[in-house]
Amino acid sequence: MSELQLRRRVVVKELLKKRGDMLVVAGLGAPAWDITSAGDHDNNFPLWGAMGSAAMIGLGLALAQPRRRVLVITGDGEMLMGLGALATIAVQKPKNLSIIVLDNEHYGETGMQATHTGFGVDLAGMAKAAGFARTMNVTAQKDVLRIRPLIDLQRGPLFAQVKVDPEKLPLVLPPREASYIKNRMRISILGPEALHQ
């Protein structure tokens, strides 16, 4: 591991510091373990499957809860599987939605095979071309520190591609049952009434 490379869990911990009422969706695999390592939370929706859906779940949540910050944290492989979502989100222009791709240039859960981003595919460039209000290519810690204030500003949609070390870390598993994860988030957002709708 290069000392210059960003470490994914350090980045995620920084993004989720004093998060308030922020709603967080994480793509399956490492991003789900990353957000859980920063502290399991009722307002976390870590995915266990549905690869390629994280950004769109974020959009549906952001449209339903326009006053709340919605943060999607996902991986490069997961984002590559749902690139059309960048166009769909850019057309909707949700100011409260931020998408952060932790880009280690590999499929980490399946044997560290290379993804397109290691061959020059620029996800932030694609988000910019689609029409995202603000996009960032992040490779240094000083730029990591700029992301959270931009999320809090809610003048998105914001997209940040953060290059991280392709390190293998011990898994930190979130609750495993999707219905439970769903209900605890709905109760957190909507109150106990959520179970009577």
Next chain:
Amino acid sequence: MNTKTRAARPAARAPARAAVRKSAPARRAAAPRVIEMNPAMPAGAVDWPEQVHAMLVEAGVAQVALVPDAGHARLIRLCEADSRMKVVRLTTEEEGVGLLAGAWLGGEKGVLLMQSSGVGNCINMLSLPVAAQMPLLMLVTMRGDHGEFNAAQMPMGHSTPAVLEACGVIVQRADTPLDVPEMVSSGLRLAFNTFRPVAVLIGQRVIGAKDFRKLTKPTEEDHE
């Protein structure tokens, strides 16, 4: 107020009013759930898009995700003109499954409009509403069905009900215009009362199958 009444008045109004009236559908209140005739339609035909739109409003559907289909054209226009609905155009149907899962997490109901060819695009994403027991209503206009012209539409159209059922989706069919509101009403209740994905298949017998050979000739009709 009922915009139907307003629209029926003689059009002898000041031109300035015309612009105002143009945006009237955006403020349309829930239309009554009765069978209404569209003057452009043949006698005996049922204006199911109008009725389905009214049902979606009554059910509180706030997010309408769609990949266009000719069979949905009128329903799409009704939803686009309705300020209570956020219409989200998708690049592929599977995006809608994710979108509406997010909507449900945030307390909003949604509907996904698509053609049967889009069902294949949704297969893996359907794991989300199944595993998390989330409501999802899909209104699917059929191709590769009654009287199809295009051979390329047959494989997906033919396998649509089996694919959906294999994925754990409750499938309901409407093969006459009268069936459509009935099945949509049932689909809304099944999806949102029992927390699962439901697809209402609107048969090509309802939509009509187009003959591409006829479309090679010039016509004054506006084909959708």
